[in-house]
Amino acid sequence: MDKRLAVYPGTFDPVTNGHLDLVRRGLMIFDELIIAVALNPKKSPLFTLEERFSMIEAAIRGYRGVRVESFSGLLVDYVKEKGGVAIIRGLRAISDFEYEMQMALMNRRLAGDLETVFMMPSEEFSYLTSTIVKEAASLGGSVAGLVPPGVEDVLKAKFRPKGI
């Protein structure tokens, strides 16, 4: 029996506890998982690729079977190069659903032998997004419990009032 590898792609700007929850669930199904950070220059992320990368690395320290990588270009090309059998995506809410199905069908058309599997985060993370985390943090709100401790510190530093 071969090892089953899945890829969990995203912008992770920054990684949240919802993402980590999904990683843990993915590891119940797959032997190995790659968290694949998309360059995504169009989305003009708040954090550099390196920052996003290292926040994830810190958060998954001690997890077995998962590693973080970055990729550019077509996701399906990357997944096949890595020998992955599936793409994992979280399914939170309706707006997600439409977009996710669209992406999954496009990816299937680009690579018919790769499947996207959708998994649900815990209810407590059902409405959690990186965007809302950044918005709250930028206004001085606490995001404890929503992101790993390291990310919380980085967000605080990023949004610290200037000149203090």
Added chain:
Amino acid sequence: MDKRLAVYPGTFDPVTNGHLDLVRRGLMIFDELIIAVALNPKKSPLFTLEERFSMIEAAIRGYRGVRVESFSGLLVDYVKEKGGVAIIRGLRAISDFEYEMQMALMNRRLAGDLETVFMMPSEEFSYLTSTIVKEAASLGGSVAGLVPPGVEDVLKAKFRPKGI
């Protein structure tokens, strides 16, 4: 029995008859209402804070129990500072619903003793947004009946063909 104060936050760029409909409905439930105009520089509103503010003020002249204010920073901090017991939000359509639930859950996490209550505008305003009003007005379409008379005039002036 204390007075019950609720806050109705938004960008109001510009205020529409749908917003005013919701204000009237909110006053059936709460003793006092603050229309709280968010600075929202990220959304790059068409109207300045002052313009938005004064259009609302003109529209609610004669209403009892409601006033307009502006705020920046975290909404929940502002509501608590004002002694509000609830945040009011309009519920128009599905896309709203998802986003509104996300915001409400985030606000609950930031302030567990503040609730968001959702109210429905009249059916005739079910698909009315500030964005579509601006789009129609910018192309020379009439928005009479969708916005207060004062806003209609301001929109016309804003989009009057140059050089005439």
Added chain:
Amino acid sequence: MDKRLAVYPGTFDPVTNGHLDLVRRGLMIFDELIIAVALNPKKSPLFTLEERFSMIEAAIRGYRGVRVESFSGLLVDYVKEKGGVAIIRGLRAISDFEYEMQMALMNRRLAGDLETVFMMPSEEFSYLTSTIVKEAASLGGSVAGLVPPGVEDVLKAKFRPKGI
């Protein structure tokens, strides 16, 4: 300032912790709450009106400002007779949303001076319904944490294998 009374109507077949969560949130906004159990013979409930009634009564023992009643006929007539200013409904998920808006608009047409306010249960109850609780219990699944302890016992008794 008058006391503000709201009515929280439903079939409550049986009451769940999601319902109770909403009651607690409603009491943050309103001075008094009536949990109004609908007869609903069309839905052929599992529990009699009396059973549903007494399960709620047991569950809200010790709560201040809330009582349970039953009603038949038009909800809006009942609410007005009680002097209520609002109908409270929980907003869980999309399918809810459509149905709830439909009911709210119909109720508004039947009584224009009554508003429906929607509130969100805690995320942990976002997908909890009386129906799914009954289904799980009928198959021997534990519903601890989803319903008040008293309801759990009643469900167990109801679905106990016969002859034991």
Added chain:
Amino acid sequence: MDKRLAVYPGTFDPVTNGHLDLVRRGLMIFDELIIAVALNPKKSPLFTLEERFSMIEAAIRGYRGVRVESFSGLLVDYVKEKGGVAIIRGLRAISDFEYEMQMALMNRRLAGDLETVFMMPSEEFSYLTSTIVKEAASLGGSVAGLVPPGVEDVLKAKFRPKGI
């Protein structure tokens, strides 16, 4: 590396090409698949358990790694008894989505170490359900291409005008 077994539960009244499409996709992710036919007396299926069972068996003849079984009681108990690591469900449309998330969260509560994974059928089956197949067939419509050939014959026999 252990074999990864997943269970694909449903009423399959009758099995459609959409179900079979999902089975094929499931086998790209899992080593073994059990198609688990629920007794579901509440839904009063058109076909007996035996009929549904044998239609599936005929349809999957020649597939490797998949077998059909029936179950009653809690799905999660059945899956664990079989040693399954996941429940597979198809994700077709919005109404599905809400119901499926509800079931998945309930199943997770009943068995925290079992995950539900959602997969998408081919677009051509995106709106295909057993119900619509039965409705069309009952009115004399052809369902060729929507169900396996054997099911088509059984449906025709079932709905053949009496006395002919």
Added chain:
Amino acid sequence: MDKRLAVYPGTFDPVTNGHLDLVRRGLMIFDELIIAVALNPKKSPLFTLEERFSMIEAAIRGYRGVRVESFSGLLVDYVKEKGGVAIIRGLRAISDFEYEMQMALMNRRLAGDLETVFMMPSEEFSYLTSTIVKEAASLGGSVAGLVPPGVEDVLKAKFRPKGI
């Protein structure tokens, strides 16, 4: 140029002002319209086919280009027999949307040369259904403005308290 005929199918149990609104809009696009009342014994309608039929006939008296008929069997067979080029359906809300797309795709598969066109009723009817009308009327609520006057009378007679 041939006349363009469209068929507007439904159960019409009973016809509402939302249905009539759609008929008027359909006549802006098509030369002729048939309101096609489905037998629908499965839905166990409140009114007999004859009652539903005559309520519609009374309501459309004076309309030009529209007539009412009843049909059984496959809708697409009926439409083609009549020489129709399209099926008209109203689009009110999300739950509608899913079901309507499913039916439209099934009908397209059964008859590839027939299209379903969706039209929107006026906002004031966006949440109006025959079901909610019956529910309100059965509890003694007024449905004036939601149904044609004739239907209002029939509903009142139907739900008049017995023995009076």
Added chain:
Amino acid sequence: MDKRLAVYPGTFDPVTNGHLDLVRRGLMIFDELIIAVALNPKKSPLFTLEERFSMIEAAIRGYRGVRVESFSGLLVDYVKEKGGVAIIRGLRAISDFEYEMQMALMNRRLAGDLETVFMMPSEEFSYLTSTIVKEAASLGGSVAGLVPPGVEDVLKAKFRPKGI
């Protein structure tokens, strides 16, 4: 009987096979169709108006009853100037649905004698958008089968790695 003209407006940046599928379906209902390319400077399209225009022209060569035009200003003014009786829009998915209803209601308010009719593209195009086509093409993915051959070539040229 007059000729019935409908207008199919959009940005068409670029035209896809989903658009063309809808054109073909529209021609089953209407005698004439105008594909109306909106200037849409706000959306900052990838292709100039001329490029979008000529890609459509090439794609519809040989179709009878359809022509391509461009327009600026209010859509309803343009449609009336052309003598159109309806606006055609495709209905793909939920997010579409909300936005489309909003636009249709606004257009109805601006011109009460113009209706929007919604038609469904083939299932194989249910999740196809110009945006996802551009995204895939920009990353080197093949979009064959999703766009007309001419558009495929133009996309390849546009995204060809520089310096080669």
